[in-house]
Amino acid sequence: MVSSLEKIFRARSVAVVGASEKKGSIGRAIMENLLSSFKGSIYPVNIKYDKVFNLKCYKSVKDIPGQVDLAVIAVPAEAVLSVIKDCGEKEVKGAIVISAGFRESGKEGAELEEKLVSLAREHEVKIIGPNCLGVYSAHSGLDTIFNPSDRQAKPEPGPIAFVSQSGALGAALLDWIAATNIGMSHFISYGNAADVDETELIEFLAEDPETKVIACYIEGVRRGREFLKAIKKASAKKPVVVLKAGKTTRGAAAVASHTGSMAGSYKVYEGALKQHGAIVVEDLKSLLNASKALALQPPAKGPRVGIVTNGGGAGVLMADELESKGLEIPSLSPSTVAELEKVLPSSASTANPVDILGDAPAERYRDAVNLVLKDPNVDVVVVITLMQSPALNPKTLKDYLKRIVSETDKPIVMVAPGGSYTEKHSSEIEVEAGIPIYKTPEDAAVAVKALVDYGAIQQQISSSKQE
Amino acid sequence: MVSSLEKIFRARSVAVVGASEKKGSIGRAIMENLLSSFKGSIYPVNIKYDKVFNLKCYKSVKDIPGQVDLAVIAVPAEAVLSVIKDCGEKEVKGAIVISAGFRESGKEGAELEEKLVSLAREHEVKIIGPNCLGVYSAHSGLDTIFNPSDRQAKPEPGPIAFVSQSGALGAALLDWIAATNIGMSHFISYGNAADVDETELIEFLAEDPETKVIACYIEGVRRGREFLKAIKKASAKKPVVVLKAGKTTRGAAAVASHTGSMAGSYKVYEGALKQHGAIVVEDLKSLLNASKALALQPPAKGPRVGIVTNGGGAGVLMADELESKGLEIPSLSPSTVAELEKVLPSSASTANPVDILGDAPAERYRDAVNLVLKDPNVDVVVVITLMQSPALNPKTLKDYLKRIVSETDKPIVMVAPGGSYTEKHSSEIEVEAGIPIYKTPEDAAVAVKALVDYGAIQQQISSSKQE
Numbered sequence: 001m002v003s004s005l006e007k008i009f010r011a012r013s014v015a016v017v018g019a020s021e022k023k024g025s026i027g028r029a030i031m032e033n034l035l036s037s038f039k040g041s042i043y044p045v046n047i048k049y050d051k052v053f054n055l056k057c058y059k060s061v062k063d064i065p066g067q068v069d070l071a072v073i074a075v076p077a078e079a080v081l082s083v084i085k086d087c088g089e090k091e092v093k094g095a096i097v098i099s100a101g102f103r104e105s106g107k108e109g110a111e112l113e114e115k116l117v118s119l120a121r122e123h124e125v126k127i128i129g130p131n132c133l134g135v136y137s138a139h140s141g142l143d144t145i146f147n148p149s150d151r152q153a154k155p156e157p158g159p160i161a162f163v164s165q166s167g168a169l170g171a172a173l174l175d176w177i178a179a180t181n182i183g184m185s186h187f188i189s190y191g192n193a194a195d196v197d198e199t200e201l202i203e204f205l206a207e208d209p210e211t212k213v214i215a216c217y218i219e220g221v222r223r224g225r226e227f228l229k230a231i232k233k234a235s236a237k238k239p240v241v242v243l244k245a246g247k248t249t250r251g252a253a254a255v256a257s258h259t260g261s262m263a264g265s266y267k268v269y270e271g272a273l274k275q276h277g278a279i280v281v282e283d284l285k286s287l288l289n290a291s292k293a294l295a296l297q298p299p300a301k302g303p304r305v306g307i308v309t310n311g312g313g314a315g316v317l318m319a320d321e322l323e324s325k326g327l328e329i330p331s332l333s334p335s336t337v338a339e340l341e342k343v344l345p346s347s348a349s350t351a352n353p354v355d356i357l358g359d360a361p362a363e364r365y366r367d368a369v370n371l372v373l374k375d376p377n378v379d380v381v382v383v384i385t386l387m388q389s390p391a392l393n394p395k396t397l398k399d400y401l402k403r404i405v406s407e408t409d410k411p412i413v414m415v416a417p418g419g420s421y422t423e424k425h426s427s428e429i430e431v432e433a434g435i436p437i438y439k440t441p442e443d444a445a446v447a448v449k450a451l452v453d454y455g456a457i458q459q460q461i462s463s464s465k466q467e
Numbered sequence: 468m469v470s471s472l473e474k475i476f477r478a479r480s481v482a483v484v485g486a487s488e489k490k491g492s493i494g495r496a497i498m499e500n501l502l503s504s505f506k507g508s509i510y511p512v513n514i515k516y517d518k519v520f521n522l523k524c525y526k527s528v529k530d531i532p533g534q535v536d537l538a539v540i541a542v543p544a545e546a547v548l549s550v551i552k553d554c555g556e557k558e559v560k561g562a563i564v565i566s567a568g569f570r571e572s573g574k575e576g577a578e579l580e581e582k583l584v585s586l587a588r589e590h591e592v593k594i595i596g597p598n599c600l601g602v603y604s605a606h607s608g609l610d611t612i613f614n615p616s617d618r619q620a621k622p623e624p625g626p627i628a629f630v631s632q633s634g635a636l637g638a639a640l641l642d643w644i645a646a647t648n649i650g651m652s653h654f655i656s657y658g659n660a661a662d663v664d665e666t667e668l669i670e671f672l673a674e675d676p677e678t679k680v681i682a683c684y685i686e687g688v689r690r691g692r693e694f695l696k697a698i699k700k701a702s703a704k705k706p707v708v709v710l711k712a713g714k715t716t717r718g719a720a721a722v723a724s725h726t727g728s729m730a731g732s733y734k735v736y737e738g739a740l741k742q743h744g745a746i747v748v749e750d751l752k753s754l755l756n757a758s759k760a761l762a763l764q765p766p767a768k769g770p771r772v773g774i775v776t777n778g779g780g781a782g783v784l785m786a787d788e789l790e791s792k793g794l795e796i797p798s799l800s801p802s803t804v805a806e807l808e809k810v811l812p813s814s815a816s817t818a819n820p821v822d823i824l825g826d827a828p829a830e831r832y833r834d835a836v837n838l839v840l841k842d843p844n845v846d847v848v849v850v851i852t853l854m855q856s857p858a859l860n861p862k863t864l865k866d867y868l869k870r871i872v873s874e875t876d877k878p879i880v881m882v883a884p885g886g887s888y889t890e891k892h893s894s895e896i897e898v899e900a901g902i903p904i905y906k907t908p909e910d911a912a913v914a915v916k917a918l919v920d921y922g923a924i925q926q927q928i929s930s931s932k933q934e
Contacts, residue, residue: 024857100825104779105814147855153886166780168825168853175855175886219783245783248790250819257816258779283909284784284884312571312725313633316686316712317751323715347572349724352717358567358635386635388614388642390491417751419620419642442750 004126005196005204008094009137009186011070012040015061015092017083018074019044019052026074026098029146030134036149037141043068061086070094071125072134072144077101077112080130081119088123095120096144097129103192104131104258117194132191133167136174138184139210145187147171158183159212159295161205163198165190165219166245166258169284173215176288181431182295185210197222199230206234214240215291217284219255220264228276235277236461239294239454242278243287244269277461279453281446289443290450293436297411299455302379304330305448306372307353309384310360310392314415314441315353318382321445327452329353336375343367358389362396366404373408379455380448384415384441387422394425401433411451415444471593472663472671475561476604476653478537479507482528482559484550485541486511486519493541493565496613497601503616504608510535528553537561539601539611544568544579547597548586555590562587563611564596570659571598571725584661599658600634603641605651606677612654614638625650626679626762628672630665632657632686633712633725636751640682643755648898649762652677666694673701681707682758684751686722687731695743702744703928706761706921709745710754711736744928746920748913756910757917760903764878766922769846771797772915773839774820776851777827777859781882781908782820785849788912794919796820803842810834825856829863833871840875846922847915851882851908854889861892868900878918880904882911 014034020027027046031053034042043064044052051057058064061071061083071087073080077099087095102113113130120127128135134144138157145152152171155178162177164170167189177184185208188201198218205211214234221227234240246255247266273280279294281287305322307329309315319329332340332352340350344364349355354372356364365383373381383401387394405412414437416426426437438444481501487494494513498520501509510531511519518524525531528538528550538559540550544566554562569580580597587594595602601611605624612619619638622645629644631637634656644651652675655668665685672678681701688694701707713722714733740747746761748754772789774796776782786796799807799819807817811831816822821839823831832850840848850868854861872879881904883893893904905911 026857029857101814109814146857148857151857151885151888152855153888164780166778166783168778168856169780169784169884171853171855172781172884175884175889179886217780219780245780245787247787250790250796251783251787253818254779254783254786254816254820254822257818258783258822283788283907285907285909311633311635312721313631313636313684313686313712314639316633316718316721316725317636319721320712320714320718321750323717329717347568347576349721351720351724353721355721355725386638388619388638389635390493390496390613390615390618417636417639417642418618419646421618421620422642440750440752442752 005200007069008096008126008128008135009204010140011094011142013043013067013069014038014040014142015043015045015064015068015071017045017061017071019046019057021052026146029148030072030074030144033143033145033149037143039141041066061090061092064090068092070096072096072098074098077109081116084116084120084123084125087125092125094126096134097127098132098134098144098146100131102130102194113192113194120195127195128188129191130194133170133189136187145174153178156181156183158185160184160215160291161186161208161211161213162215163188163190163201163205164217165193166217167191169217173288180292181427182292193222199223199227202230202234202240206237212238213291213294214238215287216240216242217245217287218242219245219258228272231273231278232276235457240278241281241287241290241294241450242273243281243284244273277457279450285443286446289438289446293413293447293450294454296434296436297413297451298409299458300380300411300451301455303452304328304377304379306332306375306378306381307384308356308365308368308372308381309353310356310358310389311384311386312355314384314386314417315355318384318415318441318444319353321441322448325445325449327448330377332372332375333377336371339371340368359391361391362393362400365397366400369404373404373410380411380413380451382413382415382444382448387416387418387425398429398433401429401435405433405435413444413447414438415441472667474536475563475593475595475602476671477607478561478609480510480534480536481505481507481609482510482512482531482535482538484512484528484538486513486524488519493613496615497539497541497611500610500612500616504610506608508533528557528559531557535559537563539563539565541565544576548583551583551587551590551592554592559592561593563601564594565599565601565611565613567598569597569661580659580661587662594662595655596658597661600637600656603654620645623648623650625652627651627682627758628653628675628678628680629682630655630657630668630672631684632660633684634658636684640755647759648894649759660689664689666690666697669697669701669707673704679705680758680761681705682754683707683709684712684754685709686712686725695739698740698745699743702924707745708748708754708757708761708917709740710748710751711740744924746917752910753913756905756913760880760914760917761921763901763903764880764918765876766925767847767878767918768922770919771795771844771846773799773842773845773848774851775823775832775835775839775848776820777823777825777856778851778853779822781851781853781884782822785851785882785908785911786820788908789915792912792916794915797844799839799842800844803838806838807835826858828858829860829867832864833867836871840871840877847878847880847918849880849882849911849915854883854885854892865896865900868896868902872900872902880911880914882908
């Protein structure tokens with residue numbers, strides 16, 4: 001089944017309605033973004049201009065000579081309806097409505113939104129928005145995010161898709177994912193979800209070959225049952241990580257005034273989401289932390305975590321964070337302990353967390369990580385490095401880790417707390433060895449939990465198939 | 468009372484025992500650090516050399532002609548005792564023992580440590596360590612942190628003191644505080660706490676005029692009652708933020724093998740710490756987040772938080788995080804709402820969180836923040852900025868905030884999620900307006916909670932004085 005959203009996310013021709021060269025205008029920002037990255041045809045539409053950025057500018061979508069797959073609409077709310085009508089007549093199958101002034105702005109806006117939806121459905125135009133930041137599809141270069149490029153980073157093409165009911169939080173996550181170098185497939189700010197909602201988007205991303213992990217920020221859900229069904233179906237193919245906002249009384253009230261959604265009971269949501277295979281995270285940074293781990297590492301086959309560290313205190317905090325999340329820090333098998341005793345100095349700790357001491361060189365990491373990975377009591381390994389230590393050569397460590405990661409099917413997560421030196425080497429290890437690295441034990445614990453959760457979800461699915 | 472620790476932290480002359488030019492050696496790193504920052508006299512001591520970095524090198528501490536306040540000792544464990552004896556005979560009043568191989572390494576080490584302590588007390592030499600990263604006193608330039616300067620950042624002089632039972636976590640926090648530009652007074656990694664322990668350090672820092680906030684990472688405490696008394700006394704003068712590790716079963720076990728301390732029951736610790744005026748945080752990043760807020764802003768007089776945001780979703784998450792921490796998001800007073808309605812567009816939300824919309828310029832922030840600050844229902848204000856928005860000029864915002872912060876006695880905390888553009892402008896606002904800025908609502912919530920907690924602690928103290 002080809003999703004009707006294909007026309008939007010794989011559009012080869014885009015009309016920009018409200019295109020402009022006016023500085024600071026949204027119409028200009030969208031034009032600039034598309035011109036710099038989009039691989040298909042771009043048609044500016046604006047009754048005021050003959051040319052925009054040297055491209056012929058049309059008075060109406062209907063005047064465009066060739067086929068148009070998608071219209072990006074950034075005109076005042078009251079003008080949107082007639083543009084949709086034009087789109088319908090021109091057989092444009094998709095529209096991204098950036099314009100605000102609909103349901104989120106009160107009663108009149110809500111009425112306008114109802115009219116918009118019925119008009120769009122009548123004309124068979126799929127709408128994303130209104131009141132949204134738009135779409136960024138990294139692989140095709142479709143970029144309607146109107147934040148200026150000097151303020152807003154855009155990730156390279158990669159495996160993470162992000163569906164966000166909030167444009168602004170989406171912007172923040174775009175920046176953060178860009179900084180990780182992991183890359184993303186699609187970013188979709190869907191605003192008021194007047195037509196296309198979270199359910200339809202997840203259905204699309206579940207089938208999208210470029211997407212390996214689906215991350216979602218949701219405030220409320222339009223069609224609860226269908227949404228859960230979509231999550232269940234998607235999570236059988238790839239991890240779905242969900243941050244549900246509006247957990248508390250005041251948070252839920254703020255949801256109502258933000259996107260006009262009903263936040264509902266968080267406990268009910270959380271239970272239902274987990275039951276249908278979603279990985280539920282508690283806050284914004286965890287959405288990124290979990291998605292990064294799931295994009296880079298295989299799921300864990302169980303909850304037992306081995307820890308290798310050159311800082312005793314960091315090992316303690318890591319154990320605390322993992323155990324608080326319901327994960328296990330098992331005793332290592334006697335043979336692993338015996339082997340560790342052979343390769344580690346006598347004052348090292350061969351219990352789990354394995355403390356290889358502050359003077360550990362990369363070789364000691366190699367030996368200890370290999371042994372702990374092979375331990376049958378261990379499902380996932382956390383490697384903690386304080387790179388400030390003069391004894392540790394992070395480049396040598398990186399080379400060892402590249403080899404280690406290629407020889408194991410157990411997931412590895414790293415922690416490297418520190419400043420610019422640490423960040424530089426962390427980034428190299430993350431990109432070259434494909435091991436997700438976090439700055440704090442608490443962030444890494446979120447990542448480990450996500451890998452363990454997804455492992456459990458996969459096992460549940462495969463055992464229910466066997467029944 | 469002049470603390471006997473004065474001689475260590477305000478030393479004017481330092482002997483480096485184990486001084487060396489050997490590349491990669493700890494003795495070299497300490498020499499380099501002191502030479503580059505210490506304002507007093509430096510005496511290398513090493514039986515092997517005549518000169519170290521062009522300074523005369525002595526065979527023993529006893530051979531140094533002038534007065535020596537402090538010895539930094541980085542020789543093998545078995546040689547430390549005779550150095551302490553020399554220090555005693557030379558009347559050196561303080562020693563920082565970097566050397567490992569004591570209690571943390573097993574039974575023999577524990578015996579050696581006992582001997583070390585009785586010898587030091589007999590000779591009236593105060594000891595920090597052994598098995599520690601040492602001390603960094605930014606104001607005097609005393610720097611014994613042996614991590615190389617290209618790997619390890621050192622903060623400028625400033626208000627935060629950090630006492631850490633873990634050297635490695637201390638190193639990470641040094642990096643992080645350096646990145647904030649807030650600065651620190653003293654960093655003390657006290658390792659095994661054989662002689663000087665957390666209690667004595669807190670007593671010293673409570674009286675230290677350069678320290679405005681005391682941050683501590685502790686695993687176990689030697690003298691529980693005295694420690695709590697010290698916390699209580701210190702917290703009457705300045706905030707004391709504590710991260711207690713070893714919360715969980717496996718964390719506590721890891722504590723035992725790390726510094727040989729007893730972690731004890733976390734619930735008991737947490738209760739006692741809070742009762743004595745400590746601000747207890749849950750994880751490593753929170754230790755920094757809370758300390759930063761307390762260093763920059765006054766405590767809050769109550770738990771009622773007003774929120775101003777240009778991103779609705781961020782406002783929702785902020786409300787969720789605050790309410791989860793037991794803080795309140797009050798309704799604004801009718802007169803504030805009426806005034807907000809005058810200055811904000813009609814589709815803005817004048818409820819709390821106040822959503823001033825994605826197209827908010829700096830002026831709209833100025834108007835809304837001023838009104839919310841003045842509301843009698845509000846004790847502290849959180850300002851959320853998505854700086855990716857093309858409508859917002861962060862430099863103009865900074866100028867307004869500088870003025871606003873100078874005219875209010877209520878604390879302000881900011882959130883600015885984003886990438887390098889956002890970080891650059893956030894840093895400017897933090898440094899110039901003195902408003903702590905965080906990347907996520909969850910981090911900012913920790914900061915707000917700390918300001919509210921310290922306000923409550925101050926009120927408790929002042930009401931108990933009046934009784």
